[in-house]
Amino acid sequence: MLNLPLKKLLVVSSLTITGFAIPNAVIAQNRATPGQFDFYVLALSWSPDYCAKNGDRDQQQCKLGKKLGFVLHGLWPQHQKGYPANCSTQKLPSQIKQQFPGLFPSDKLYNHEWEKHGTCSGLSPVQYLALSKHLKDSVIIPTAYNRPPKPFRTTIKDLKNTFVSANSTFTTDGIAPQCSGSGRFLQEIFVCYTKDGKPGACSAELLQRSQKTCGQPNFLVRNVR
Numbered sequence: 152m153l154n155l156p157l158k159k160l161l162v163v164s165s166l167t168i169t170g171f172a173i174p175n176a177v178i179a180q181n182r183a184t185p186g187q188f189d190f191y192v193l194a195l196s197w198s199p200d201y202c203a204k205n206g207d208r209d210q211q212q213c214k215l216g217k218k219l220g221f222v223l224h225g226l227w228p229q230h231q232k233g234y235p236a237n238c239s240t241q242k243l244p245s246q247i248k249q250q251f252p253g254l255f256p257s258d259k260l261y262n263h264e265w266e267k268h269g270t271c272s273g274l275s276p277v278q279y280l281a282l283s284k285h286l287k288d289s290v291i292i293p294t295a296y297n298r299p300p301k302p303f304r305t306t307i308k309d310l311k312n313t314f315v316s317a318n319s320t321f322t323t324d325g326i327a328p329q330c331s332g333s334g335r336f337l338q339e340i341f342v343c344y345t346k347d348g349k350p351g352a353c354s355a356e357l358l359q360r361s362q363k364t365c366g367q368p369n370f371l372v373r374n375v376r
Contacts (some may be wrong), residue, residue, distance in 0.1 A: 177356060183235030186273025187343040188228035190351055193286045196224040196339040198256060199373035200331055212256040219300050221290075222256040224339060225264040226283040231354045237273035251280045254287070282348060284321045290342060295372075302374045307365050311338070324352040327361035334367035336354040 198220060202213035212219065228235055243265040248258075255261055261280075269279040293313045295303065305313075311323040321342070331338040341361070343353040353361075 154178070168355060174368070175302065177247040177376075178233040179236040180230070181237045182338035183238050183271060185238045185271055188271060188346070188359060189230050189237055190228075190346060190354070191286075191348070192227045192229050192357070193283075193290070193344060194227060194339055194351070195287070195290065195342065195362050197372070198222045199375055200338050202376070203264040203336075203373060204331075209257060211258065215274040215376055219256060220296060220305045220375055221340070223254060223260075223283065223293055224270075225290070226279070226286060227268045228359070229343075229354065234282060234358050236267050241276070242266075242269055245275050246277070247276045250277070251284055252376045254284055256320045259311050268356045276344050286342075286348060291317045298375045299372065300374055303372050304369045305372060306335075306369045307361065312338075314340070314342075316332040318350075320351065325350050325357065327353045327357045328365055329361060330365035332369050334365050335370055336371055338364075342373050 177205055190333045198212060202209070202219075206213035212222070227248050231260070248261045251261075255264070263284075265276060265279065269276065272279050272282075274282065295305075295313060308323075310328050311326045314326050315323055325343045327341040327343070329338045329341065330336060339356060341353060343351050343357070345351040
């Protein structure tokens with residue numbers, strides 16, 4: 152975890168594509184103005200679910216024995232309805248990516264996440280990746296989700312309560328799990344933050360989408376491999 156105050160993370164300038172997608176019901180607003188959004192979503196994908204469907208095509212993330220659990224999908228600026236995307240044509244310099252090794256589970260995510268979401272943050276590339284790392288590292292993963300050797304079942308309510316118990320600054324409205332397979336499997340969780348990087352509430356749109364995608368009475372959390 153970066154032991155830097157958030158304000159320094161946002162001004163520092165010299166810090167050393169998967170199949171995931173935000174739900175289709177949430178509409179992207181291309182070419183929006185950078186920095187104009189309401190809150191952030193930190194998307195933490197459950198790697199075993201992704202690899203169950205894409206393992207043969209993504210050996211960097213899914214090679215047997217890596218045992219990845221929650222991985223960073225991205226840090227996404229959001230509106231209360233919809234989200235901004237592709238806000239500029241600014242590229243992510245390769246030397247900046249090298250300052251954040253292992254931030255994403257695969258190399259192709261760096262450029263994809265910066266171009267689609269980071270350009271809408273109003274931050275420079277290094278500021279955006281530094282904030283992404285800071286927020287990702289600040290999330291305490293509950294014991295049950297820390298590389299489980301066997302699959303287990305849970306519910307939206309129990310998942311939220313488990314994360315709130317492990318992270319005292321979180322609230323249940325600030326966490327929105329997403330499911331795959333018509334609600335049968337945990338796909339990822341959205342953790343919502345204010346624009347200044349403090350835990351906050353997700354929009355009604357995202358919370359409703361969570362209830363819809365995880366609409367089964369319970370869902371399976373796949374084990375790591």
